Amino acid sequence: MYSEKVLKEFRHPKNLGKIHNPDGLGKVGNPVCGDLLWIYIKVGKNKKGQEIIKDIKVKTFGCVAALATSSKLTTMAKGMTLDEALKINKEKIAKELDGLPPQKMHCSVLSMDGLRRAIEDYRNKKAGRIEPSKKQPSRSSCRHRNKKGNGKSN
DSSP: OOOHHHHHHHHSOSSBSOOSSOSEEEEEEOTTTOOEEEEEEEEEEOTTSOEEEEEEEEEEESOHHHHHHHHHHHHHHTTSBHHHHHTOOHHHHHHHTTOOOGGGHHHHHHHHHHHHHHHHHHHHHHHTOOOGGGSOOEEOSOOOOOTTSSSOOO
């Protein structure tokens, strides 16, 4: 069912944990399958003066695919500019993991949503706007159904 890369990422996840006083925090959850994810980022500048993801950590509560995709996302995004990181999509994450079962692609969407919200949170703080991270975790935009089509997790 899962590729060897997915299983390796699940068994040895990267960048797990919490960053105290993060520059940005993205909290997302999927009420259908119960997965919950928090992404913490620290922003720095590269030699060109562009804002980059200097550090990134994730706390994931979910299935094998949720942990594997969120771990892989952190290794992909670390060191990228914020705009480059926003271009990571579910297909890129799945490709880095040698694919995901179709019913588990929603996990890569959840990871992307968490990163987008963390970057949005950082940009809102920087602009002096209300901090979305103070709100309850928001629902991810991902929607999925199991093989029976009843919306319950597989």
